[in-house]
Amino acid sequence: MKTALNPPHRKALHLRRCAPPPPAGDTGGSFLLRQPEKPLIIPIFIMNSGCPQHCTFCNEKIAAGNFAPEVMKSFFDTEVASYLRWNRDKLRRVEIAFYGGNFTGLAPDYQKRLLSWANTYIQKGQVDSIRISTRPDYIDDDQLIFLHASGVRTIEIGAQTFNDEVLRCTGRGHHAQATIRAMKLLKAHGFQTGLHLMVGLPGDTRESFRETLERTAELRPDTARIHPVLIFEDTQLASDYRLGHYQPLSLDEAVDWCLLAWETLTPAGIHIIRFGLQMTPEMSKEGAVLAGPMHPAFGSLVYSAIFYSATLKLLRDIPRETRILRFGVVERDLSNFRGLGNKNAEAIIKLYPDTQIVIDSVREGLPGHLSLLIETGESFSLDIPGII
Numbered sequence: 531m532k533t534a535l536n537p538p539h540r541k542a543l544h545l546r547r548c549a550p551p552p553p554a555g556d557t558g559g560s561f562l563l564r565q566p567e568k569p570l571i572i573p574i575f576i577m578n579s580g581c582p583q584h585c586t587f588c589n590e591k592i593a594a595g596n597f598a599p600e601v602m603k604s605f606f607d608t609e610v611a612s613y614l615r616w617n618r619d620k621l622r623r624v625e626i627a628f629y630g631g632n633f634t635g636l637a638p639d640y641q642k643r644l645l646s647w648a649n650t651y652i653q654k655g656q657v658d659s660i661r662i663s664t665r666p667d668y669i670d671d672d673q674l675i676f677l678h679a680s681g682v683r684t685i686e687i688g689a690q691t692f693n694d695e696v697l698r699c700t701g702r703g704h705h706a707q708a709t710i711r712a713m714k715l716l717k718a719h720g721f722q723t724g725l726h727l728m729v730g731l732p733g734d735t736r737e738s739f740r741e742t743l744e745r746t747a748e749l750r751p752d753t754a755r756i757h758p759v760l761i762f763e764d765t766q767l768a769s770d771y772r773l774g775h776y777q778p779l780s781l782d783e784a785v786d787w788c789l790l791a792w793e794t795l796t797p798a799g800i801h802i803i804r805f806g807l808q809m810t811p812e813m814s815k816e817g818a819v820l821a822g823p824m825h826p827a828f829g830s831l832v833y834s835a836i837f838y839s840a841t842l843k844l845l846r847d848i849p850r851e852t853r854i855l856r857f858g859v860v861e862r863d864l865s866n867f868r869g870l871g872n873k874n875a876e877a878i879i880k881l882y883p884d885t886q887i888v889i890d891s892v893r894e895g896l897p898g899h900l901s902l903l904i905e906t907g908e909s910f911s912l913d914i915p916g917i918i
């Protein structure tokens with residue numbers, strides 16, 4: 531939506547040299563709000579433990595890192611201590627997260643042991659709460675009562691897709707209904723919720739992925755993580771790929787599907803906390819990833835696409851013969867606005883080849899806020915939802 535405003539202008543970055551830029555506008559529109567807090571997450575990987583079967587795409591040793599199959603107390607304490615030492619913001623929320631595998635499928639004794647170790651840090655006031663990730667078909671009332679009493683406040687569910695045929699093709703061993711039921715139970719028990727989705731699963735299409743996003747928007751998890759399918763060595767998917775039975779998405783397609791996810795989920799109030807897998811040393815090893823849309827800055831590619839899409843909306847009614855385009859962009863959004871390798875900036879120049887284009891860096895303001903001033907004095911703005 532475009533609305534009139536007095537844009538807060540600061541340091542100017544020129545996209546294109548033409549005539550001198552007009553004087554920067556006043557700063558009366560600048561404002562500073564506290565950003566939503568991002569917790570410090572201390573990840574502890576349980577490495578396929580508790581999984582009843584093996585999903586065709588999964589190789590935790592490559593995706594998460596080559597950790598021991600069972601978490602030992604000495605390892606746990608060393609990991610937590612090193613994160614706590616590294617954390618300089620003592621007011622920031624701290625959470626211990628048990629990731630990988632299927633936490634609620636672990637033997638009850640092992641679950642209790644891990645949670646009691648984490649609780650010693652909560653009791654000392656060094657950690658605020660615990661989060662886990664788990665499968666949707668391993669959740670029931672008793673389990674949730676136990677987890678809540680043990681300090682777990684956030685549960686992330688590996689949904690991957692809401693398409694039953696895609697779930698079958700990936701050997702997940704459950705139906706979409708299990709995720710719907712799990713999310714309802716989690717909310718009824720007062721947990722913060724997260725959903726993991728994947729783009730480019732075998733059998734999936736952009737259209738069926740759109741339906742997955744619509745189901746996700748209806749369920750309204752607090753957060754979502756979205757990452758593209760990579761073909762890891764020693765997986766069923768690697769065999770299927772070698773036989774020519776599976777073709778991964780290209781990098782551009784994966785970014786496009788993620789942009790679709792952003793445009794569907796953020797208006798529903800779902801905060802997307804990650805695009806793409808964290809690169810591990812194992813992923814960089816020769817032959818570990820056979821194919822797929824892998825990029826060391828995958829998230830930045832997606833955010834660049836989000837900002838370019840928003841910029842096109844801002845420019846929708848601006849004629850090509852406009853003489854001056856003066857954008858106001860919050861300082862921390864500048865690299866996403868310009869795009870990786872200046873891709874977005876160059877695309878704007880191509881759209882307006884005879885226009886003087888200026889980017890003003892706005893030091894204070896809400897992330898995701900874009901403004902535009904043209905030579906007639908008209909100004910426009912747009913807020914990209916979900917940018918923090």
Ligand code: SF4
Pocket residue numbers: 578581583584585588589590630631632665688
């Ligand atoms: S449930 Fe999760 S950890 Fe287990 S095999 Fe499937 S994707 Fe991997």
